[in-house]
Amino acid sequence: MREASTQYAKGPAGFYDFEDDEQYLASPLKIVDCGDADILQGDLDYSFQSIEYAVRKIIENGTIPIIMGGDHSITIPVGRALESVGEKVSIIQFDAHLDWTDHVGPQSYGNGSPMRRLSEMDHIDKMVQIGLRGIGSGKRSDYMDAKNYGSQLISAREAHEIGVEGVLKKIPKADKYFISFDIDGYDMSIAPGVASPYPGGLFYDQVMDIFKGICKMGKIVGIDMVEVAPNTILPALQ
Numbered sequence: 341m342r343e344a345s346t347q348y349a350k351g352p353a354g355f356y357d358f359e360d361d362e363q364y365l366a367s368p369l370k371i372v373d374c375g376d377a378d379i380l381q382g383d384l385d386y387s388f389q390s391i392e393y394a395v396r397k398i399i400e401n402g403t404i405p406i407i408m409g410g411d412h413s414i415t416i417p418v419g420r421a422l423e424s425v426g427e428k429v430s431i432i433q434f435d436a437h438l439d440w441t442d443h444v445g446p447q448s449y450g451n452g453s454p455m456r457r458l459s460e461m462d463h464i465d466k467m468v469q470i471g472l473r474g475i476g477s478g479k480r481s482d483y484m485d486a487k488n489y490g491s492q493l494i495s496a497r498e499a500h501e502i503g504v505e506g507v508l509k510k511i512p513k514a515d516k517y518f519i520s521f522d523i524d525g526y527d528m529s530i531a532p533g534v535a536s537p538y539p540g541g542l543f544y545d546q547v548m549d550i551f552k553g554i555c556k557m558g559k560i561v562g563i564d565m566v567e568v569a570p571n572t573i574l575p576a577l578q
């Protein structure tokens with residue numbers, strides 16, 4: 341992902357977008373690659389602490405962290421670091437899956453549980469989940485718990501039906517937003533290289549328009565993008 345992104349790293353002039361009539365990525369805007377968080381295979385606590393430490397430092401410097409995973413478990417330490425924002429943060433999650441499972445077997449900090457773990461943090465405010473669909477997304481009780489917490493649950497099908505404006509209306513009002521983007525929220529036709537590809541998902545322009553709408557609603561204090569896993573593309577899709 342980082343290597344691919346360098347094709348847009350061509351200096352301070354940025355790029356003209358004719359559809360938006362905007363010069364994107366131009367100076368004084370600066371994107372800095374901060375390298376990897378130190379991950380120790382087999383030591384979840386150490387790895388999570390490394391991620392949290394790095395994200396806190398970036399926030400404390402007054403900048404916006406954009407974190408590339410990793411699976412969706414990384415949103416747990418990233419969520420802890422959002423305490424450094426100093427205000428409540430509302431979560432906008434794009435995902436085929438709810439990710440509200442309390443635990444999968446003995447694992448409470450895996451990629452099925454990040455939103456449940458975030459909901460337990462005092463500095464995390466309301467949530468919205470966009471792109472939900474398919475089987476294996478969570479138990480009925482997980483959906484009930486998410487709704488009782490105050491989460492807005494928007495299936496991919498509903499997002500298509502109500503359109504971008506309809507989705508934006510369902511996003512809770514907040515001053516600060518964190519966007520957690522699991523790329524399996526996208527339809528598998530445009531993002532097959534994920535751990536759990538599933539049809540019936542969101543499309544690129546649709547998501548970009550929702551992003552632009554969110555930018556007008558409040559300040560985005562961080563973004564993560566997770567579950568990019570080209571090596572796990574199902575053999576039939578290669």
Ligand SMILES: [Mn+2]
Pocket residue numbers: 412435437439451522567
């Ligand atoms: Mn996820």
